[in-house]
Amino acid sequence: MKIAVPYENGQVFQHFGHSALFKIYDTENGKILSSEIVSSNGQGHGALVGFLVQNGVNVVLCGGIGAGAQNALAQAGIQLFGGISGAADSVVADYLAGNLVFDPNAHCDHHSHEEGHTCGSHSCHEDKGGCTGNCH
Template sequence: MIIAIPYEAGAVFQHFGKSKAFKLYATNEGKITGCKIISATGDGHAALAEMLKQQKASVLICGGIGGCAKNTLKENGIQIFGGVTGQADTAATAYLAGTLTYNPNLECNHHHEHGHTRSDHNDLI
């Protein structure tokens, strides 16, 4: 299993769609067996979801994430654990231990200042 975390300076980056890097954790039998940091390819949730799919991620641990991004990731078979703060390594370890604190109902309610138009979010209206 591959766990992906939006990453900045050791911490969980708090806006999925604006992530510049991700830390990927390879796991086996509940243990981290390797990790690497990759640069984000593309911009916005659709490009990032495709990148994570290509990296074979099955779990995303993140801070804020919008409804469209959540839907796109779920369509690609990626489980989402949002509302997470703190160190990325700690979050990955907590997920594997079953102790990760997250918010299953979290959605980033940004105000469309991130290059989105109102029509990009018709499903949220």
């Protein structure tokens, strides 16, 4: 099974649609066999699911993610676990051990945030292109 995590500086990057890098883990029988950091080559929201399919990904662990990307992942048969933060390697280890804490309703709709609006544990920064954390 291949697990992908939007990645930045060792952490789960918090905005799926703006992910420049993914760390992709090759796993088997609950163990990580290998991992690599892969550039999305600047592909945005819509193209990221195709990128993940091309890389054989079965599961995505991420922070904030929009409804369109959620639907595209579901249509591609890729399982999604959202609302996650922390060190990417630890998150994958927790997932494999069956201990992952995630939000099944995590989503990000940074296009409609009002000034001063907060999404869960973070503030939305319109001046920086949207959400920087777990949007609910």
